[in-house]
Amino acid sequence: MDDRKDEVLPLNAIRTSSREEMEDECSKDHDRIYWRLFFLSIVALWMYQTLVTAQNYFVKFYPTSHVEFWGVSVYGISVFLANILQLTGVYKYGFTKRVISGLIGCIVVGTFLICWSNPSILLIAFAITGGLNTLIESPIYAIGGFFPRKSFLQAIQVGVAIAGIANVIVDTIIRLVVLLIHSSIDHDQLAFYIFISVEILLCFVAMYVYHQLIRVPSVDIRIKQQMLAFQQEKTDTHARIKLNLIEDEHSYWALIKIVKIHLFVQFYTFFITLVLWPGVSCNVTTHGWFKYDGHLWWCSPFVVGAYNLGDLIGRICANNVNQYFSSKICLLSSLLRTIFVLIIVFRHSINNILFLIIVTLLGITNGLVATVSFMNCTKAITGINNYERAMYLMVTALYFGIACGSIFAAILTTTDFF
Numbered sequence: 001m002d003d004r005k006d007e008v009l010p011l012n013a014i015r016t017s018s019r020e021e022m023e024d025e026c027s028k029d030h031d032r033i034y035w036r037l038f039f040l041s042i043v044a045l046w047m048y049q050t051l052v053t054a055q056n057y058f059v060k061f062y063p064t065s066h067v068e069f070w071g072v073s074v075y076g077i078s079v080f081l082a083n084i085l086q087l088t089g090v091y092k093y094g095f096t097k098r099v100i101s102g103l104i105g106c107i108v109v110g111t112f113l114i115c116w117s118n119p120s121i122l123l124i125a126f127a128i129t130g131g132l133n134t135l136i137e138s139p140i141y142a143i144g145g146f147f148p149r150k151s152f153l154q155a156i157q158v159g160v161a162i163a164g165i166a167n168v169i170v171d172t173i174i175r176l177v178v179l180l181i182h183s184s185i186d187h188d189q190l191a192f193y194i195f196i197s198v199e200i201l202l203c204f205v206a207m208y209v210y211h212q213l214i215r216v217p218s219v220d221i222r223i224k225q226q227m228l229a230f231q232q233e234k235t236d237t238h239a240r241i242k243l244n245l246i247e248d249e250h251s252y253w254a255l256i257k258i259v260k261i262h263l264f265v266q267f268y269t270f271f272i273t274l275v276l277w278p279g280v281s282c283n284v285t286t287h288g289w290f291k292y293d294g295h296l297w298w299c300s301p302f303v304v305g306a307y308n309l310g311d312l313i314g315r316i317c318a319n320n321v322n323q324y325f326s327s328k329i330c331l332l333s334s335l336l337r338t339i340f341v342l343i344i345v346f347r348h349s350i351n352n353i354l355f356l357i358i359v360t361l362l363g364i365t366n367g368l369v370a371t372v373s374f375m376n377c378t379k380a381i382t383g384i385n386n387y388e389r390a391m392y393l394m395v396t397a398l399y400f401g402i403a404c405g406s407i408f409a410a411i412l413t414t415t416d417f418f
Contacts, residue, residue: 029218034155036213037144040099041159042166043206044136046199047106047129048075049167049308051122055282055299056175057192058122065119068299069279069410071126076274076403078130083396086138087252095139095223099210102135103203110200114193130399138395143213145391146222150375154319157371161315164308171195172301188296229385250386252393259390261327262377265334266370266394267401272337273366274405276344277307279413281359284347298352306356310363317364318371325372333369337362344412370398 051071058067109125109132144152174194178187185193213219256263282299290298325333340362343355350358374394381390 029216030149030151032216033143033147033152033213033219036209036216037140037152038155038159038162039209040140040206040213041137041156042163043103043202043209044133044140045160045163046167046202047109048126048133049163050171050195050199051075051126051129052164052278053167053171053300053304054192054195055278055304056296057188059299060188060296062119062122066279066410066413067119067122068282069406069413071123072274072279073403073406073410074123075126075130076399076406078127079134079399080396080403082131082134083138083392083399086134087392087396094227095143096210096214098135098139100207102132103206103210105132105135107200107203110196110203113196117192134395138392141391141395142388143219143223145378145387146219146226150322151319153374154315154371157315157318157367157374158312161308161312161367165305165312168301168305168308170198172305226385226388250381250389252389255381255386255390255393258380259377259393261331262373263393263397265330265373266397267404269334269337269366269369269373270398270401271405271408272334272340273362274402275409276340277359277362278304279406279409280344280347281307281355283413284343284350284352284355287352290352302356303359306359307363307366310360310365311367312363314364314367314369315371316367318368318375321368322372322375325376327376330369330373330376333365334373337365337369340365 055068058065058071105128109128113121113125140156141153144156171191175188175191178191178194214223250258278299281303286295286298290302340358343350343358343362347355377394378387378390381387
């Protein structure tokens with residue numbers, strides 16, 4: 001492990017090379033930054049995706065608890081509140097403390113779920129995972145936002161989608177393998193234990209990858225300059241050294257006015273998605289094989305997998321089409337997704353295969369609109385300090401949409417709408 005700290009920095013330890021030199025470093029380090037951010041974003045969402053993907057486990061062991069609805073709601077509320085707390089200044093405590101403590105927390109939660117599991121504990125796990133994801137994910141977005149290169153934010157966005165599709169693939173393989181062996185433990189229970197163990201292993205690997213990331217020169221200099229800016233702000237020193245990548249810091253209100261359209265796009269895109277997925281989509285009327293032998297396979301891997309596949313396609317395509325998406329086109333695209341609400345109307349009569357195609361389209365539009373919005377939101381912003389704060393606002397808006405959408409879906413179930 002790298003024992004460097006990003007919290008306390010002597011002034012003479014900061015290299016203040018020119019912007020041109022730093023951009024050259026960024027070009028040289030591009031692949032090392034890209035793939036490390038990509039992997040870390042996968043791990044950041046893995047625990048959440050693990051809990052979402054394990055729908056068969058919830059349906060089989062806790063059929064009346066509606067964990068598939070309330071779990072995502074609790075998670076969304078937790079992440080939203082954690083991001084609000086972070087905006088008050090928690091992010092100034094540094095990058096390493098947040099990332100490593102978040103990964104250790106995920107290991108503890110995973111271990112706890114292997115030892116004990118019931119609806120209440122699962123909901124608590126969703127809530128804690130929300131806070132831990134904020135600790136891990138926000139610094140990753142901030143590092144990606146340090147660079148005026150859209151490819152780094154796309155790497156994070158694609159990693160988020162890969163976390164979903166990889167979760168479904170791993171879960172399906174584990175369940176199929178477990179079906180072939182004879183065990184005194186229920187095969188769905190055993191598959192869940194193995195699935196959680198994969199998350200624990202990935203967290204250990206992520207600690208190593210993170211320390212490799214902050215050793216990359218162009219990342220290192222940006223983190224140090226950002227932390228020094230925090231120190232100078234805290235000490236209110238008048239003898240400030242020149243920080244080439246730091247600009248006059250905007251207030252949050254000023255940043256909100258700059259990226260207000262993109263904040264709404266993030267909120268509304270994920271609001272529509274979480275109203276319909278995974279809860280409503282997993283509870284549509286099934287027919288044929290899905291109604292009988294395939295009942296426990298309908299939600300995961302089919303519904304969850306169809307959405308995550310579409311989400312991945314959308315996020316990959318975003319890099320090639322983002323230049324065609326102005327702020328207004330992002331807004332219009334987000335509003336047009338309201339048409340997917342028709343899923344609620346036709347959920348009992350629609351053909352299951354056609355429904356899976358629609359869920360895939362839901363994922364494609366979610367991934368595309370959310371990613372191009374993230375990639376274009378900082379065009380009018382300068383300074384890595386302002387980039388970082390803008391990313392925190394965008395992530396907060398995203399999770400506010402997740403929280404509101406999942407709560408709305410959960411309310412529909414408790415009012416016997418289904």
